[in-house]
Amino acid sequence: MAACWLLxxxxxxxxxxxxxxxxxxxxxPLQLASKPYFGRTLASSSRLSAALKFTDxxxxxxxxxxxxxxxxxxxxxxxxxxxxxxxxxxxGAQLAQQDEFGALESVKAASELYSPLTGExxxxxxxxxxxxxxxxxxxxxxxxxxxxxxxxxxxLDSLMDEAAYERYIHSIED
Amino acid sequence: MRGGQPLVxxxxxxxxSYQEALRLQQVYVNRHRSGPAHALLLCEHPPVxxxxxxxxxxxxxxxxxxxxxxxxxxxxxxxxxxxFHGPGQLVCYPVLNLCSFKKSVRWYVDQLEQTVIALCSRxxxxxxxSPHTGVWVGDNKICAIGIHCxxxxxxxxxxxxxxxxxxxxxxxxxxxxxxKGVTSLSAELRRHASVEEVVPHLLHAFTQQFxxxxxxxxxxxxxxxxxVTSAGTSAxxxxxxx
Numbered sequence: 001m002a003a004c005w006l007l008x009x010x011x012x013x014x015x016x017x018x019x020x021x022x023x024x025x026x027x028x029p030l031q032l033a034s035k036p037y038f039g040r041t042l043a044s045s046s047r048l049s050a051a052l053k054f055t056d057x058x059x060x061x062x063x064x065x066x067x068x069x070x071x072x073x074x075x076x077x078x079x080x081x082x083x084x085x086x087x088x089x090x091x092g093a094q095l096a097q098q099d100e101f102g103a104l105e106s107v108k109a110a111s112e113l114y115s116p117l118t119g120e121x122x123x124x125x126x127x128x129x130x131x132x133x134x135x136x137x138x139x140x141x142x143x144x145x146x147x148x149x150x151x152x153x154x155x156l157d158s159l160m161d162e163a164a165y166e167r168y169i170h171s172i173e174d
Numbered sequence: 175m176r177g178g179q180p181l182v183x184x185x186x187x188x189x190x191s192y193q194e195a196l197r198l199q200q201v202y203v204n205r206h207r208s209g210p211a212h213a214l215l216l217c218e219h220p221p222v223x224x225x226x227x228x229x230x231x232x233x234x235x236x237x238x239x240x241x242x243x244x245x246x247x248x249x250x251x252x253x254x255x256x257x258f259h260g261p262g263q264l265v266c267y268p269v270l271n272l273c274s275f276k277k278s279v280r281w282y283v284d285q286l287e288q289t290v291i292a293l294c295s296r297x298x299x300x301x302x303x304s305p306h307t308g309v310w311v312g313d314n315k316i317c318a319i320g321i322h323c324x325x326x327x328x329x330x331x332x333x334x335x336x337x338x339x340x341x342x343x344x345x346x347x348x349x350x351x352x353x354k355g356v357t358s359l360s361a362e363l364r365r366h367a368s369v370e371e372v373v374p375h376l377l378h379a380f381t382q383q384f385x386x387x388x389x390x391x392x393x394x395x396x397x398x399x400x401x402v403t404s405a406g407t408s409a410x411x412x413x414x415x416x
Contacts (some may be wrong), residue, residue, distance in 0.1 A: 006358065017212045057325070064367055078276035078278075078280075079181055079277060079279065079280060079281075080278075080280060081280035081283075085227070085228050087227050087228075103227055105226070105228065105253040105296070106251040106253070106280065107253070107279075107280055107283045107284075107307045108226075108252075108254035108283060108307040108308070108319050108320045108321065108349075109252075109253040109277065109279040109283055109320075109321045109322070109323055110251055110252055110253040110322045110323070111279055111322075111323045111324070112322075112323065112324035112325070114324075114325075123226070129206070151411070161226065165196070172277055
């Protein structure tokens, strides 16, 4: 139960929570991953109801009620620079895991986006059309890219949890 | 491999259509599947206007107007808005795996800009960057940049005006930036500067900026790569052995 209280106190600012979680000795990623509906009793502003999983191409997905919300990580948004355009898929697009689903443009560079899982696009973040910079400013929250249904939940196991992703980032930055 | 300089193959395509260059870039992109296979494609294009992944500013009727000017028109999956490629413009497509360099497109684009700035300084031209990606001499763009990156493999690249007929740019707002002009090495130097003259300087600046080595396939199609000398000029001797 100590873990509950720690999460509640950290829930107010989602974008800074992840680094804190990584450094917290009392919360192991395993505990987070085993409590996907943990946040349902928290305040409605909390987005911590499910753990993030990461791809090696720096997309993240958060699955709640069978729907996955997808975005790019802080590492990715820093490596891109200021995002000026988000090329997103049509609602209804069928995606296999690792399919290209769109591209982000920054500094005259179009960088491909890859689907973390197999499923169907159910919603895209229309705010990004006029405010693509949300991807930089709030990559885990308001800068989400799309939502998709999950055809093969087992694929989640092939993705990295937050601790593994942090290790992956450190290995890249050598 | 860590600490060693990546090896980049220089591929001189000559005058090729934009579509042919796209096809060849894909060949070189695909080579990376079996391991690092960096390449630097150099070419010129017949007159063509190209747009990037942002389609909305360029509906078909606008593109048809450009076709009436006698140029080809093509859409590309690169970043950046509309630009022009034509004879007298050195087009360079680095197909690199950023895993061998630095895994950041922001860094990569920065390096391309710095490469061209260093090249310009070899001609005593003071070029700069600006909030708009590309290389500028004052308010005039001398080199456009627009790239694509997927799985850390880059394609598309840069287009440096050497002796381009700049009047082609009158029909567009280059790169979507109002109120700015374009220029070329010839215009800045007030003398003719050909693509052939500029290539060795670009290669030299590229090796310096990217800390890499260049190689060139032997002209007879033999298997031994021919090293490009450090001065940047290619040594196209027919070496059959190392």
